[in-house]
Amino acid sequence: MNKTLKRLSLYIHIPFCVRKCLYCDFLSFNADNDLIDEYFKALGKEIVLNAGEYADYEVDSIFFGGGTPSFPDAKYICDTLSLIFESFHVSDKAEISLEVNPASAIFGKLNSYRRAGFNRISIGAQTLNDEELMKLGRVHNASMFYDTYENAKRAGFDNINIDLMSAIPGQSLESYLDTVKKVLSLRPEHISAYSLIVEEGTPFYDMELDVPSEDVDRKMYHETKSILAANGYHRYEISNYALSEDKECHHNKVYWTRGNYLGLGLGASSMVENVRWKNVSDIKKYIEIFAAKEDKDRNNVDKADVFVDNFKKYREDVEKLPIKSQMEEFMFLGLRLVRGVSLEEFKNNFSCDIHEVYAETIDKYKNMGLLKEYTIDGHTNLCLTDEGIDVSNTIMADFLFD
Amino acid sequence: MDQSKIRNFCIVAHIDHGKSTLADRMIEKTGVLTSREMQNQVLDNMDIERERGITIKSQAVRMIYKAKDGEEYTFNMIDTPGHVDFGYEVSRSLAACDGAILVVDATQGVEAQTLANVYMALDHDLDVFPVINKIDLPSAQPQEVKDEIEDVIGIEAQDAPLISAKNGIGIEDVLEAVVHKIPAPVGDSLKPLTALIFDSIYDSYRGVIVFVRVKDGVIKKGMKVKFMATGAEADVVEVGYFGPGRFIASDELAAGDVGYFTASIKNIQDTRVGDTVTDSARPCDEALPGYKKVMPMVYCGLYPADSAHYSDLRDALEKLQLNDASLFYEPETSQALGFGFRAGFLGLLHLEVIQERLEREYDLNLVTTAPGVVYKVHRTDGTVFDLTNPTNLPDPSEIEYMEEPIVNGEIMVTTDYVGAIMQLCQERRGKYLSTDYIEQTRAILKYELPLNEIIYDFFDALKSRSRGYASFDYELKGYEKSELVKLDILINREEVDALSFIVHKDGAYERGRKMCEKLKDEIPRHLFEIPIQAAVGGKIIARETVKAYRKDVLAKCYGGDITRKKKLLEKQKEGKKKMRQIGNVEVPQAAFLSVLKLDSTD
Structure with missing residues (x-):
């Protein structure tokens, strides 16, 4: 690893799906082959155009998310990754993940991904109960999931995540725990356990849902932690568990520790050196911008100009974060990690003591037993207690300034 | 002006029977305004009034009407507020009139409120003539309604104009009827000035604009006038008439006229409704009857x-x-x-x-x-004071006894609902006086009711228990001794002074229980359990608990879209800001309002 280079993570958004799940509010949709083809062309151009800006950076992690990255033809994904290798300095040890859907990840595809350089697979299982999968509007069933898991192993993946979801309509505690146990018997390296959040604008929002009560929901969460702990998985973030420390998802930790990440593709979010922005989320526009680039190249227009032009066009909500926002983020993102935030790091980043800024909030929640400070290797961290995690939004909101 | 060519009148009607629309049409027909100038309802010029369909401040408008007899008549139409709260203002407006038009809906007939209004007009010796409105509706029954008016109210109705105010049918007939059925004023312009104030408004340029009906004498620019009740004096700067939506200055207002004057009066308290204005130099012998100083209830x-x-x-x-x-x-x-x-x-x-x-x-x-009434607190040391804020109630050991205001209430209701309404009055500590049947299907129930039992949600309860058929009118009877206690509300063991109120001892438990229930629904769950208690004299009489919430966690990964997560947190924080901090409990403002409406039928 070259120490003089700055660190960077890359997120690649693949906005395509067979169809949208009933609860999904991510940027995704079905598309025909032509649109998919055009999209990857544009994405390739975005990668190449951006790479120059990041000559001083080394890439530690790459994450292909969606949508369903396993839905389009594997060649698009593999070519895109190759292009990234050619354009950026990618570390040998980089964690390179891909989200796959059990319905579309056949062995041939998984094999290609592994060969192309992906070393981590995240499987969106959600639940192993077919009835629950149907309620969610998923396109796969439990047996497809087992096949996918088996195929991923066969293709040589030794770092696999399984996404689980609790609080699914009609789900009982027993049925949830049944899924958890079945997943545990596979011994994946990593498990993400989310609870369903019904978002406005999704079909679920307008449906009468028989979601488990809050008490059951909390039981699911607490049971998850204890069962997983008993099986050797440690929780390192509100919803994430790993079998060993080196299997924690590096890419996700970059988000919580405010590392640099560049989002490429439709609607992808970025934060580099405390500047946040988001790419356009209209696919026609996105493709148009990069198609225009091609036309102008043909007419021999100065390349640099075109780049600057388009650069502005497809990035939205560009915000240079003021110190206060950086502090807020430092707190509400850092507290998602079980280890919490380092008081020393706060001081280094912001040249002031955390207690000067947040004494009232910290004391309040410490007294309520929802936050705690602990010292490890001579460093003091502030983190949520187990009770605090249950109500973490309330606490995090209090770290925002008026 | 020749008094015989003046007609001063008002329009009385049940709500929705078309009073404002008729007023608009009359103004149109008399040609003072073009259709284009017409606002939807000229008389009701405040937004709130329009939305609620009621009139709050009385106003007047002058119209010039060229009658079929070839003469030009001056009509002064005085609008009256339509709610019992403003009963006194209504009575003063009526006192400024000589007659009234009764509007009755041809599809609905005489309704309770119609009666109340007509009786009030008749009480003021006004000549009332009916018009039947909405005759163009398929369900109109003009003849039946005419008969009903004669039967129930006892006024001649067979030649009542049949109109549709909405579609402008029969408006001429109404205007003619005003000329022939409403008496001309009979004042004496040579007598000392005697003018009744029926309203006043404040204008930042001219000061108070006083609305008057001149009974006798003349008021003109430059003369010094005296307000007989308040004793205030002022020099008249301007006099004039009410044009629709504007003031029209003139030289003088003489006996029989309705108009306004200004006198650089800064304080509206000096120009009380019902007071008599007279000439400082040549005052009248006595003030007009009926003046009352209006006290907040x-x-x-x-x-x-x-x-x-x-x-x-x-x-x-x-x-x-x-x-x-x-x-x-x-x-x-x-x-x-x-x-x-x-x-x-x-x-x-x-x-x-x-x-x-x-x-x-x-x-x-x-x-x-929570609104409360004025209680009289008799202390053990013999002194008495008016209590307007429950938190000022002294320690029970210092109180000899307390008195509360009692009203004489009249509820007009169709016989089907007499039982339900009697039960309501019983629940509100009403003392039954009598039932008068005005016809087979309608009765007037008379009750003495404590004012504090009717200020909260009595109207709502009345409406819901009579399906909207009951109407209610009351006037203050006086004060009576009563066993009253202060009910305190404790949120998380902290007394919330803004929620304390005075209640009769027998109703304390019920009220306390309901308030706790209401508050439990209104106060959001917190990180900790919140007891909500009602107490009388330090003793807890009811309790509810807002459970601690167990879950407020975003167990979902938005990937790198941190801005979105921050927005969620900001929304949460924003929500908290709109609340009132009581101890460490955040109480939404709605909680303070919700406890006002606690009808016992729930």
């Missing part, structure tokens, strides 16, 4: 939701009071709500109207405390 605390807006609220109240002599306020402080005002109103509607105007016209976000 209902008090509540008004607080800015954001304490930074205290001075905005003060300025707004000051401005409203310029136009509303019956609005009273003084500063007070609450532990729970900070700095605010104790304000007095004629009744609950008046309170609601003021509250809405403050919120709408002055863009203020308010917290209103």
Whole structure:
């Protein structure tokens, strides 16, 4: 690893799906082959155009998310990754993940991904109960999931995540725990356990849902932690568990520790050196911008100009974060990690003591037993207690300034 | 002006029977306004009034009508407020008239409120003639309605004009009827000035504009006038008539005229409705009858939701009071709500109207405390004081006894609902007086009721238990001794002064229980359990618990879209800001309002 280079993570958004799940509010949709083809062309151009800006950076992690990255033809994904290798300095040890859907990840595809350089697979299982999968509007069933898991192993993946979801309509505690146990018997390296959040604008929002009560929901969460702990998985973030420390998802930790990440593709979010922005989320526009680039190249227009032009066009909500926002983020993102935030790091980043800024909030929640400070290797961290995690939004909101 | 060519009248009607529409049509037909100039309803010029379909401030308009006899007549139409809270203002407006048009809906017939209004007009010796409106509707039954008017009210109705105010049918007939059926005024212009104030408004340029009906004598520019009740004197600057939506200056107002005058009066308190204006140099012998100083009947605390807006609220109240002599306020402080005002109103509607105007016209976000009445507290040391704020109640050991205001209430209701309404009155500690059947299907129930039992939600309860058929009217009877206690509400064991109120001892438990239940629904769950208790004299009589919430966690990964997560947290924080901090509990403003409506049918 070259120490003089700055660190960077890359997120690649693949906005395509067979169809949208009933609860999904991510940027995704079905598309025909032509649109998919055009999209990857544009994405390739975005990668190449951006790479120059990041000559001083080394890439530690790459994450292909969606949508369903396993839905389009594997060649698009593999070519895109190759292009990234050619354009950026990618570390040998980089964690390179891909989200796959059990319905579309056949062995041939998984094999290609592994060969192309992906070393981590995240499987969106959600639940192993077919009835629950149907309620969610998923396109796969439990047996497809087992096949996918088996195929991923066969293709040589030794770092696999399984996404689980609790609080699914009609789900009982027993049925949830049944899924958890079945997943545990596979011994994946990593498990993400989310609870369903019904978002406005999704079909679920307008449906009468028989979601488990809050008490059951909390039981699911607490049971998850204890069962997983008993099986050797440690929780390192509100919803994430790993079998060993080196299997924690590096890419996700970059988000919580405010590392640099560049989002490429439709609607992808970025934060580099405390500047946040988001790419356009209209696919026609996105493709148009990069198609225009091609036309102008043909007419021999100065390349640099075109780049600057388009650069502005497809990035939205560009915000240079003021110190206060950086502090807020430092707190509400850092507290998602079980280890919490380092008081020393706060001081280094912001040249002031955390207690000067947040004494009232910290004391309040410490007294309520929802936050705690602990010292490890001579460093003091502030983190949520187990009770605090249950109500973490309330606490995090209090770290925002008026 | 020749008095025989003047007609001073008002229109009385049940709500929705078309009073305002008829007024508009008459103004149109008399040609003072073109159709294009017409606002939808010229008389009701305040937003709130229009939305609620009621008239709050009385106003007048002058019309010039060329009658079929070739003569030109001056019509002064005086609008009256339509709610019992403003009963006194209504009576003064009626006193300024010589006759009234009764509008009855051809599809609905005579309704309870129609009767109440007609009786009030007849009480003021007005000549009343009916018109039948909405005759163009398929379900119109004009003949039946005519018969009903004669049977029930006892006034001649067979030649009542059949009209449709909405479609402009029969308006001429109404105008002719005004000429022939409403008597001309009979004042004497040579006598000393005697003029009745029926309304006044404040204008920032001219000061108070006083609305008067001249009974005798003449009022003109330059003369010094005296307000007989308040004793104030002023030099008349301008006199004139009411054009639709504007004032038309003239030289003088003589006996029989309705108009306005200004006299650089700064304080509307000097020009009280019902007072008599006379000539300082040549005063009349006695004031016109019927003047009363209007006293606030209902008090509540008004607080800015954001304490930074205290001075905005003060300025707004000051401005409203310029136009509303019956609005009273003084500063007070609450532990729970900070700095605010104790304000007095004629009744609950008046309170609601003021509250809405403050919120709408002055863009203020308010917290209103439970309205209460004025109690007389007799101390053991023999002194008596008026209690307007429950928190000022002395220790029970210092109280000999307390008195509360009692009203004489009349409820007009169809016989089907007599039972339900009697039960309601019973629940509200009503003392039954009598039942009068005005016809087979209608009765007037008479009750003595404590005022504090009717200011909360009595109207709502009345409406819901009679399916809207009951109407209610009341007047203050006086004060009576009563066993009253102060009910305190504790949120998380902390007494919330803004929620305390006075209640009869027998109703304390019931009320306390309901308040706790209501508050439990209104107060959001916190990180900890919150007991909500009702207490009398330190003794807990009811309790509810707001359970601690167990879950408020975003167990979902938005990937790198941190901005979205931050927005969620910001929304959460914003929501908290809109609440009142009581101890470490956040109480939404709605909680203070919700406890006002606790009908026992729930």
